[in-house]
Amino acid sequence: MISATDSYNRTAELKSFDESKAGVKGLVDAGLSTIPRMFIHPTDPSSSPPKHDVSIPIIDLTGMTNDPVLRKVIVERIREASETWGFFQVVNHSIPIMVLEEMLEGVKRFYEQDVEVKKGYYTRDVAKKVVYNSNYDLYTGPAANWRDTFYCFMAPQPPSPQDLPNTCREILMEYTKEVMKLGRVLMELLSEALGLSANHLNDIDCSEGLVVVGHYYPACPQPELTLGTSKHADDGFLTLLLQDQIGGLQILHEDKWFDVPPVPGALVVNIGDLLQLISNDTFKSVEHRVLANRIGPRVSVASFFTTSFQGTSKIYGPIKDLVSEDNPPRYREVTVSEYVTYALAKGLDGVSSLLNFRL
Numbered sequence: 001m002i003s004a005t006d007s008y009n010r011t012a013e014l015k016s017f018d019e020s021k022a023g024v025k026g027l028v029d030a031g032l033s034t035i036p037r038m039f040i041h042p043t044d045p046s047s048s049p050p051k052h053d054v055s056i057p058i059i060d061l062t063g064m065t066n067d068p069v070l071r072k073v074i075v076e077r078i079r080e081a082s083e084t085w086g087f088f089q090v091v092n093h094s095i096p097i098m099v100l101e102e103m104l105e106g107v108k109r110f111y112e113q114d115v116e117v118k119k120g121y122y123t124r125d126v127a128k129k130v131v132y133n134s135n136y137d138l139y140t141g142p143a144a145n146w147r148d149t150f151y152c153f154m155a156p157q158p159p160s161p162q163d164l165p166n167t168c169r170e171i172l173m174e175y176t177k178e179v180m181k182l183g184r185v186l187m188e189l190l191s192e193a194l195g196l197s198a199n200h201l202n203d204i205d206c207s208e209g210l211v212v213v214g215h216y217y218p219a220c221p222q223p224e225l226t227l228g229t230s231k232h233a234d235d236g237f238l239t240l241l242l243q244d245q246i247g248g249l250q251i252l253h254e255d256k257w258f259d260v261p262p263v264p265g266a267l268v269v270n271i272g273d274l275l276q277l278i279s280n281d282t283f284k285s286v287e288h289r290v291l292a293n294r295i296g297p298r299v300s301v302a303s304f305f306t307t308s309f310q311g312t313s314k315i316y317g318p319i320k321d322l323v324s325e326d327n328p329p330r331y332r333e334v335t336v337s338e339y340v341t342y343a344l345a346k347g348l349d350g351v352s353s354l355l356n357f358r359l
């Protein structure tokens, strides 16, 4: 039987949206009051009761590099958070607040610049080092997200400065420098939390590659019908997330959604799939999502430690010191690009990519 819904041409809708190169912001600027069907998610995504009294740990990093007693306490808190929540927030992390604020402003400037100039960056070419588009999995994911995104591969081989958007060029380079520094410190703390020598994760190049991603979540007229970002886990080793004060990020913990409330000056840290894999499931890569909101735009900057396609042929598997006869390896060995290629092709479908690599 043919019903009215069958005549809906989803592909045509996706294509015309994609070809506009103006993203979700372009729709909002055109003044729409209902969201196009391609953004509607099959089940009410925000129906499960969120908001719980407990929240992910906020860890003060004061003393992490120069006070051995405090460092031990910090390592212990990081271990506990990484094993249970897969997420924590850090304060007193050494990145100046001004740098965080300017980074968020820079992302905002990128999206709010002249749309004709912005369209010049719009691409789905995964070989490019600077990419702007909306919904990287537009054609493969089950439903589109109310979000536009740009990303830059900043390490190990950064683009030349003139290829970075001039709306945020300087701050992107400064922010990258700070995030790389903090990332190396966090990898040391995480190594110790795994009972390894402090240099272990840095020595196997977990902090070698960095992708900086600027997300823009425009205000949404029907937030209950869609999502800002669908449920997913991050595929790299580690993610540092800078969010503004609007909120909407939630993590799935014991089958319930928990808000990750914005904390001024804090960065959200989460374990990625590859760190779960090499820690042989000691650390958890936890699923998370971003709700759409009537209020906006919301801006966030996710820094992913991963070598992605730029990576070498280096192979990662469960770290030898962490496996034993009683605790055999749970994953097969992979290269980063093999892992990322699989995760990208799959899109944000809510299923963990790790399952594909389990022994």
Ligand code: OGA
Pocket: 213, 215, 229, 234, 241, 243, 249, 288, 289, 290, 300, 301, 302
């Ligand atoms: C991501 C992500 C959350 C946010 O980029 O993987 O989960 O708040 N972002 O934008």
Ligand code: NI
Pocket: 232, 233, 234, 288
């Ligand atoms: Ni994520």
